[in-house]
Amino acid sequence: MTYCVGMKLNRGLVFMSDTRTNAGLDNIASFKKMHTWEVPGDRVITLLTAGNLATTQAVISLxxxxxxxxxxxxxxxxxxxxxxxxxxxxGEVLKDTILANANVGQKSDSSFNATLIVGGQIKGMPPRIFMVYPEGNFVEASEDTPFFQIGETKYGKPILVRAYDPDMGFEEVIKLLLVSYDSTIKSNLSVGLPLDVMTYETDSFVIGHQIRITETNPHYKAISDNWSDALREAFVSLPDFEF
Structure with a gap:
């Protein structure tokens, strides 16, 4: 399992992914799940992957x-x-890769399945983000759905839904995403550090900030500790239930 997020802002795009891949509690490894292509001055494309590792690596290689x-x-x-x-x-590459490895055609519960997020900008057009399904079809992010999550999404979604604002700057959004990832990492062993982060400024046509956040990163540690304290304080400040 994994956890990846692609998000649209008025300022541009932000992508974040974890790196954990496991086939059981005693077989845990780290693999990069964020992949980028760049033609400076013309286009920047980012792809996030979740699902069967062999499938996603084959898609990237193709x-x-x-x-x-x-x-x-x-x-x-x-x-x-x-x-x-x-x-x-x-979508076509993903669908063909799954079909090529499946035993008897394509099934929704195939162990070869994967889901992808692809986003970026081409010169003369606005930035766009799509979520691509195993069947090869896809949907686009919009004002009503400004971000996509793939993988282990349920633990990190509530904070994104409550706090997201399209006018946020990159630094504030990364803080928000780190809270989302911290909640997920604490709740599910299949998601883990390091985290890969990339920002893209609209109409820049070059990759912006691209960093890897490890468990020793002071910002991540501070956010993790302070968020836990803030939740406890918020809980205590709520009115008690009365029968």
Whole structure:
């Protein structure tokens, strides 16, 4: 399992992912789940992955091959004219990869399944984020649904729903996401540090801040400790229930 978030702001886009992959309590490893492609001045594309590791690695490898090999560049995420078409390319690659590994066709509960978030901006168009399903279809983030989560989403969603504001700056949003991840990490062993973070400023067409947050990061430790204290204080301040 994993936990990834892609979020739209008035200022741009923010992406965060954990790195934990496990096949049981005694088989835990870390793998990067955030992947980026950049053509400075033209486009920036970010892909977050959740699901079967072999499937997601195959999808990334196939997209990379189309970027590198001239004979395999069509269709390529670096040449597609819109983010909508890029989401379609990613969806087709994901669907074909799942079908190629499934025993008897595609099933919704296939162990080869994966779900992806793809977002970015192409010159002349606004930033966009899509969630791509195992079947290859996808939906787009909107004003009503300004962020997508994939993987282990239930523990970290409440804080995002309550506190998200499209006018937030990158620093404030990363703080919000760290609270969301801290709640998830404390509740589910299948999500864990380090966390990968990337910001993208609208119309910059270059990757913004791209950092990895480890368990020794002082900001993460301070947020984790202070959030726990703040929750206790908020709980104590609530009126007692009366029969």
């Amino acid at each position: 997209l990379d091959e189309r970027r590198k090999a001239p004979e395999d560049r069509n269709p390529s995420v670096l040449e597609a004219p819109s983010m909508f078409q890029i989401a379609g390319i990613v």
